[in-house]
Amino acid sequence: MLIGTAGHIDHGKTTLVRALTGVDTTHLPEEKARGITIELGYAYAPLEQAPGDAAGAASSLGFIDVPGHERFVPTMLMGAAGIDYALLVVAADDGVMPQTREHLAILHLLGIERGALALSKCDRASPARVAEVEAQITSLLAPTRLAGSPIFALSAVSGIGVDALRTHLHALARSESQRSTDAGFRLVADRRFALAGAGTIITGTVHAGVVHVGDKLLLARPDGFRREVRVRALRVSNRKADSGGPGSRCAVNLSGIDYGEIERGDWLLHPALARATERLDLRLHLLPEASRKLGQWASVTLHHPAGHAMARLALLDDTLEAGGLAPGRSALVQAVLDRPVFACSGDRIVIRDAAGRETLGGGAVLDPFPAARHRRRPARLALLSALEQAEPASRLAAVLASAANGLDLEELTAAHNLPDARWQALLPDARQVSTKMGGRIFSATAWADLGETVLARLTAHHEAFADEPGVERERLRRMCAQQLPPAVFLARLEELLAEGRIARAGSAWHLPSHTVELSAADREKADALLARLQAGAFDPPWVRELAAACTLSETEVRSLLRRIALRGEAFQVVRDLFYARATVAQMCALAVELAAGEDGRIRAADFRDRIGGGRKRAIQILEFFDRVGFTRRVGDGQHRAHVLRGEAPAHDEA
Incomplete structure (x- = not known):
């Protein structure tokens, strides 16, 4: 169990931790000289297992000692993220002070619901004063998540009352049940150093998942820094261990990176979670004591588990029409950040004013990857409200039901920190489509609706264009679901094809009942055109040249070529330039050969040399x-090239 201290400067937090653990958490010369805490401090106390302890009960008690000075509130915020239990310290002689109130507000905003109050320095106050401050504290806690928490009057110097607090904390730790571990691993590095004979070590609190010795993880920053690393060794709560779970204080010995490359606030995480965002949709609560309301595009400092960023707040619900978010109220907002962050749904955030002097409010991340447009539509607001549900299955079902075009599986994993086995258990009826470009999942309803849309669009097209054999796949995708990745749409078509609900003639998709054949005369003309295209190989004749050679009008040639292109016998590359199917297959094969080079890129000059002709x-x-999804352009200017997409190759269109 991890306990975080909180409270005003010089109220005895560090002294109390030392009395409970025997460890002095101050380590900087400046801290010792000034007698205050500046950086986060850590201490551990072993627990003796007692008869009847819960299975997997903790073997040690961990403490994070945070600074109490107003200037170091950002440091306090970083330390408080991930704690299980709060220990709010108030000196009996001073009573409740400004940082007492601010730290308590922060604990409330971070969602910490369990804690105790240490009424310190009781040997410096009269019994009447102790009773007075205890009453103040009870009143102060009443509107917060820590209402009703036990209060321990004590003196860390003389030892009065310390044993009672220690007994209470140890009993809690022994009965503590383990947090859920079925999530991807996440840890923020709050310290890093090199140890002779061991190498690079980082320390931090595990936010989610489990780390094991031997794991391959990513050490990453949202700005794009990435290093693949391996866990060489672990210490959990200052003891050698094979694994560390949620809430654990871990020292992680890493290979694959030099400690000088690591910065405070870097993430050690599962690679699937290294997806940065500059927008967060939140449920934001403004503290009753906040000095002002927040209007549209208010500038604030947003604190998250790894640090902070400047943000502008877009009000999403009717708070905008009401003139802003008033103190004591909550709203759905979108935070637009000045720098990217890593975040998952459920992460707690705290906002302070732009100057970082006042804590204004906080809340929880609902969607870490929201769109910038249409953010106030009723359907979007309904989805955000659904994301506030505590039950994971309900949240995910709501997300999936809102996505007519399905959800990118990588984004779903990163947004909700859900490994495959977890979301499959929560969404047993979801339909997964796997392609070489990644996976996508649909609700059963959305998948069925997509099929019905395809059938409806084909029916309408056949009625309007009875003489056409069908619709080319990419055009059909734009008619049905323009935002859907081509490979996913192809998977839906192929399933409908396998079910016998649609058919295909060349590149034309159609209903089974719809048939169009070329007349004998048109077939003869088409064959003559195809023969000339095939003879032209990589440099076929243009429409005007074909028209002259075959004594046909350009309009008739153009119409015939488009009809046979729909049948998959030819492909239109640009206006009035068609290639025979066999030639396109050859060119695809040449592109694959070029892509097999060292950098995997296909350059126009190299491709020109293989087919002959000009660069244009x-x-x-x-x-x-x-356009057909066989390749994808990368780079510009002299660095322009193309890479294989691995989906929908042109020569498989027929």
């Missing part, structure tokens, strides 16, 4: 490959 023609063909 090579670019036209590569851009055609981009």
